Amino acid sequence: MKRLIVLLCLGVMILPLMAQEIKLTGEMWNRWTLETGNAPAGENTILRNNLSLERGYLGLEPKFSDAVKGRFTVDIFSTDLVKDGAGLKIKYAYLDFNKLLPIPDMTTTIGLQKVYFGSIYDWDYTLIGKSPTDEYKFANSADYGITINGFIPGGWGEYALGVYNGEGYKNYGSNLKGNIEPAFLANLRVIPITGLTLGGSFMLNSSERSDSLTGLGGDNPKYNEQKLMDAYARAAYGPLSLMGEYMMKDVTYPNKPANDMSANCASVNAVLKLKTLVEKDIDFVVRYDRSDPTDSDKDENIVTAVTGGVNYNFMHDDSSNPAMQLQLNYTTKSNSVKSDNDSSALMLQLKWRFNNTLKV
DSSP states (O other), X not given: OHHHHHHHHHHHHHHHXXXXXXXXXXXXXXXXXXXXXXXXXXXXXXEEEEEEEEEEEEEEEEEOSSSEEEEEEEEEESSSSOSSSOEEEEEEEEEEESSSSSSTTEEEEEEEEEOOSTTTTTOOOSSSSOOHHHHTTSSOSEEEEEEEEEEEGGGTEEEEEEEEOSSOSSOOGGGGTTOOSOEEEEEEEEEXXXXXXXXXXXXXXXXXXXXXXXXXXXXXXXXXXXXXXXXEEEEEEXXXXXXXXXXXXXXXXXXXXXXXXXXXXXXXXXEEEOTTTSSSOEEEEEEEEEEESSOOSTTOOOEEEEEEEEEEEEEEOTTSOEEEEEEEEEEEEEESSOGGGOEEEEEEEEEEEEEEEEEO
């Protein structure tokens, strides 16, 4: 973690010397969580009751020219298992090249960046929870890679093609030695009419490696190949927006076919924004998830989650963007077979953010 802190300090000192302008950004998620569920003995009890800095994002966004921009963001947190009371990860570290390829409205992105799968890259955390594709481990929220992304002429939508490490942003250095096959990703969004977006994502990924690196050699039974698909739809009319997503994952184990499995998940999310109806900037949010991590009649294990929430956005800037947001969410989760895993959580979160641009 000390190396990451040194790297951040060096970036703060060096980037202003190279860039035409630089944007300083920050966002802090201060959260209270009360979670109840069944203890090992079977009785319902409080499993978690704590305050935390769930996430703290600090970023630099330098602009080197009209065609080249960058982004460097660190993720600070206090809730994961860390020794010193807080942890630090690099969340984003990439460059955008707008004119690297002679194609209009196309950007080439190189480095640690968002993963253009499903709802991950446009999830705005109107709910406290993660996007469904991230929440149910279908894809990582960020990864090291190279992507080309752009807009379809005539305002018909957008697209993205990418090659990634396939292991997310939490693994680095020697932790990547088992990853020798890149992940390939394609994402498409189409806007047939104003207010309606349809799309889908397809990803090929793998985990571990086929040949074992242990002294015994031979095949690695944990090696697997993954095919991931996502169908996405969003409709927004006036103050109401509705998003639906369906994900599928097929996992094959070439060295141990008996472990082959598949999974699926469906999610629906509705948001009602009252800002256009009343003076207060308030959102009402509802989400329903149905996840089947095994997709097998022999091992049925369907997880259902229902979330309701309300957001109050305040301290708006000159562009009417809120600098602070107070969120209240209540979630219940149930398991079709393992009722001992049923739980509920009440979360209250205060988010605050800043954004300043410095001319060099």
